[in-house]
Amino acid sequence: MEKKSMLLEMRNIRKSFSGVTVLRGVDFSLKAGEIHALVGHNGAGKSTLMKVLGGNYPDYEGEVVLAGEDVRLITPKTALAKGIAIIYQDFSLVPELTVADNIALGREPCGGLPGTIAHGALRKRSEREAQKLGIRLPMDVPVRSLGVGGQQLTEIVRACSQDVRILVMDEPTARLAPAERELLFSTMRRMAAERGVGIVYISHFLEEVCRLSDRVTIMRDGMVVETGVGAGYTVDSLAHLLVGHDLPQHEAISHELKLPLGGEEALSASRLTVHGRAPVDLSVRKGEIVGLAGLVGSGRTRLARALIGDISCPGEIRIGGKTVRRLTPERATRHGLALVPEDRKASGLALGASVEANIVVSALGKLLSRAGFVRPGSRPRLALEMIRRFVIRPPDRKKIVGNLSGGNAQKVLLARAVASQPIAMILDQPTAGVDIGAKAELHNQIRNAAQQGSGILVITDDLDELLDLSDRILVMTSGTLSGNYPKSEMTRARLLAAISRS
Known part of the structure; x- marks a missing residue:
């Protein structure tokens, strides 16, 4: 096997904010053609280290060596000129521009006259770059009209379409459906193997880390705990290194057994018609956690927006058994319905x-x-x-x-x-982008809220999370509810099969 050359060395990197030290002498390296996972608890310093690499924090201490050359990364433009591209967890898209424009941002082809853009050529090039990755996106729509999954794919195409030597992906699969994740993984392997791109992969999905990574670096409290070969780790061994203690456990008595039979209604909808799709009927009882499963684009988030009054739709919505007319987000909140949106930065x-x-x-x-x-x-x-x-x-x-x-x-x-x-809560991707310890803590808080009487509707792409949290699971396909299952009847395989039906 050909030995991979060293592409990047970050030596003794230190960074502080207002006197608080966040990075405490971190060493990190990356080889050409390698997928190197960087994992750690939220606040461990992973994103800060990568922002140093991306030129966002020019006041860092330490050395950065790129392909044997000492470099000083003082701006994102400097980093990009060195072939370093970063897909951040919080999107950097321009919502008003089209998908094609966002992919080509900063690389627009010149038109026939000085200062103009060749929009036709731009669109064709963006579409070609997406097709090379096996990704299909609507090129002519504003990126704000896409769901979070579509926006994530737009970010990925934009980063991969540039001539990069180092590609950093910060939680790229947190909002992707299973099929989209597999597409991303094959794209990453191809970029590493065929083009020699070094990929830094930050993820809280430890199964993905073990499966994908050539090497893994674990960080905790601003320091590197250890670096090792990816195949040498299991999910359990990584989890222990990440949190440094046992994970929080929820109550030994099953929450499902505590549910009152035929409990009072917390949230319900009757013949709710969202964007011309088939009418939806659903009900969530007080003290019940109902999971809503479906692929990206199945209509889950639009349903959540309709339930909260952000989209005006025909049908009846009841909160705490009372019909709410002329529903708006403000009126929904006043009547006791709380929403945790999927994009905490843009709308949370x-x-x-x-x-x-x-x-x-x-x-x-x-x-x-x-x-x-x-x-x-x-x-x-x-x-x-x-x-x-x-x-x-x-x-x-x-x-x-x-x-x-x-x-x-x-x-x-x-x-x-x-x-x-609240009487009822809608949680859209409540643990996207959080580490394994924080996820366990949030799960316990969701259970506690249900035990205190709130009815909870959980929307998540994480099938294991649905199976762990839910008392009942609804399946959404093509904008309508196609299944309603007690958790006792569902396995991961059955749930995946249910959401994959067209």
Whole structure:
């Protein structure tokens, strides 16, 4: 076997923010044609290390050696000129531009006149670049009209279409359907084997890490725990190295056994017609967790938006048994329905506001005094209670949410929903992009919310998560509900078969 040449060496990398050290002398290397997984708990420093590589943090300490050359990465443009492309967990697309325009962003072909763009050539080139990866996307629609999965694929095509030597993928499969994941994996292997691209793969899906990686580096608390051959790890051994302790366990008594037979209705819809699709009927009882399974594009997120009133649709929606007319997101919230959206950056959190402000915003009505003012001290008390309950790190209510790790930001989003003491919650991809420890903590919080009486509808691409959390699983295909199964009747194989039917 031909020995792979060293493509990248990062030596003794250090980075601090406002006196808080995030990277504590990290060494990381990458060989040409290698898939090197970088894993760690949320806040371990993985994304910060890759942002150093991407030129986002020019004030880092340490050395970066690229193909034997000492380099200083001071801007993203510098990194890209060196052949380094990064697909970040939070998308960097321009929502108003088309898919074709986003793929070609920064590489637009010139038109016949100075300062113009050859739009026809641009579209054909973008489509050709997607086809080379086996990805089909609607080139002429604004990228904002795509679901999260489609936006993720657009990011992947844009990055892969550039002449890159190093490609960093930060949680690229968190929002992809199983078939799309397999397509991505084959594309990664082909890029590594045929073009010699070195790929840094950041993922919390440990099965994928063990299956894909030539090498694995585990980080914890801003330091490297160890680096080893990918085939030498199992999911259990990686999980132990990641969290450094046993994972949190949920109650020994099955939540399913605690459900009251024929419990009161928390959320229901009758003949709800979303974008001309077949009418949908569904019901979630108080204290029940209902999973909603389906491929990307099956209509799950549109259904969630219809239930919350973000899309106006014919049909009847009841919250707590009461019909809500002229439904809007504001009226839904007032009646006791909370939504955790799939894209926490674009439509979930106020990134420039504090942890406290984000947590209490949905609960302000419950904090008001009889005179209509928020009771003194109630905001910080509620925020600190939720910070402790959800183990948000750092435990600082004044911390700006945009400066948190992805997992801790997701905890803030779920804490905000729970803080409002809702009758029902819709959780769309509630653990996307969080590590195995944070996922277990969030699962426990979801179970706790159900046990306190909330009815919960969970939408997720993670089949194991559906099987673990749900009391009942609904299957959605082509915009309509095609199955309703007790969890006891479902296995992973049966669930995959059910959602794959056209």
